[in-house]
Amino acid sequence: MAKIRAEQLAAAVKKNLAPVYFITGDEPLIVQECCDTIRQAAREQGFSERELHHTDTHFSWDELYNSANALSLFADKKIIEIRIHNGKPADAGSKAIVEYCSSPNDDTLLLLVSPKIDSRSQKSKWFTAIEKVGATVQVWPIGIPQMPRWVDQRLKAAGLHADSEAIDILCARTEGNLLAAVQEIEKLKLAAEDNFIDAQLMTAAVMDSARYDIFGLVDKAIYGDSRSAATSLQGLRSEGTEPLTLLWALTREIRSLNNIKEAMDTGESFDAAARKNGVWEKRKPLFKAALKRIKPRQLQDLIRKAALADRVTKGVGTGNVWNILLDLTLGLAGMPVLTAKTQRLEFRS
Structure with missing residues (x-):
């Protein structure tokens, strides 16, 4: 055999x-x-x-x-x-x-x-x-890129259906812990009235796996609250959150902002571009404000910095991944990275 x-x-x-x-x-x-x-x-x-x-x-x-x-x-x-x-x-x-x-x-x-x-x-x-x-x-381990597909399959096996945003929320809040994800799916079977789970229901039903919430960090950054976002990042680090999980969450929002900006530059409406990039209704004001605050060049710089962080986590790049994550967090909040102010906020190894 x-x-x-x-x-x-x-x-x-x-x-x-x-x-x-x-x-x-x-x-x-x-x-x-x-x-x-x-x-x-x-x-x-x-x-x-x-x-x-x-x-x-x-x-x-x-x-x-x-x-x-x-x-x-x-x-x-x-x-x-x-x-x-x-x-x-x-x-x-x-x-x-x-x-x-x-x-x-x-x-x-x-x-x-x-x-x-x-x-x-x-x-x-x-x-x-x-x-x-x-x-x-x-x-084989289920990596961050494969996690959404795995969660979708587990939900369907449990008789549930969820939109992509809801699946992303479950992936982020269980931080790659398959057992935690399965346990949350069991609880969702009781919460879903018509066997369908959207992002709002997922957010309300799924227990945060960390006291400092990854999605809370991202929302603080997009909102422009750089100090609170940096504090959340430090808290997640102290709780043992994997850098790759945080990188996935930050990069996802940075790419979504960049994609929406590029679509709007070609004449597409903000609502249409946001919908294509999985931004649900309650988060649209955050994205709209962030696009006014963050310049296109800054978004491109953040995408390059995210690529550097990915190389560092894989051992093929040089640098302190937590300092790069801080740069990404502050950049998403609209602060220029690698300034004197940023340097003062860097984590100590």
Whole structure:
């Protein structure tokens, strides 16, 4: 069998249940859901017993041999689940996995779970042995760009529909935390009267994941309240907010302002341009005031500075990302960046 993507797993196990599965990745929610999917499919096929092992200091890979060969007193079929804590089964584990995969037990399903493994491990004998008789599922993290699509899919799976602005709000307020997003979606099922969620309902229903709200920071900046926006940025930093999340929120508004300005320069009305760029009705006065305050050249400078911040967060640019985020925040508030006043506001590393 070949590699299976997490989103394909449910269909794959219904079609054919493999004797061995290896789930690897650093996204706990998706890893857990993949395991649940396999367990549920196995239970439906008579695997009613489950043994769980962790490869800590007290674990011996002999337990795999013993469990696979032991007769159960309570069930005909069982699941042996082994959590490999560091993704490396070592020599003893590699030997045990290879030997098991050479002749898997029809009455046993082996489920191996580990954090993300490196490319070297994917070329190992034990990994190759699993691929020959079973299936591997590599769980990739959901990044900021993929989060809106993932949230939209989860909402639809819950019987809900939301506009793009509402989805963006949920993404920002859960800050890439998939478990938090799923929990909020469960609450939204109770709040949506007609199964449709707009930005206003989303704002009211979703709990802020931080005391200093990311959207509050952005609105303060667009409003022109540079001091309060800078304070919110410092608060979000102190609460451990990821710089990439803040960069996404600030860049989104900067690009929206620039797109609206360019559309208006070609003769399009503000309302039409704002609607195309996802600016909902209650925020239009903020954007209209910001466009009067911020010059087009400033917007272009902010877009370039946002690109620099993106490179810094990825390790391919130089600079202090928090100082760049401060420049973006103050620039969005209409203050020229890199002035003496800006320098006095810079964060200390």
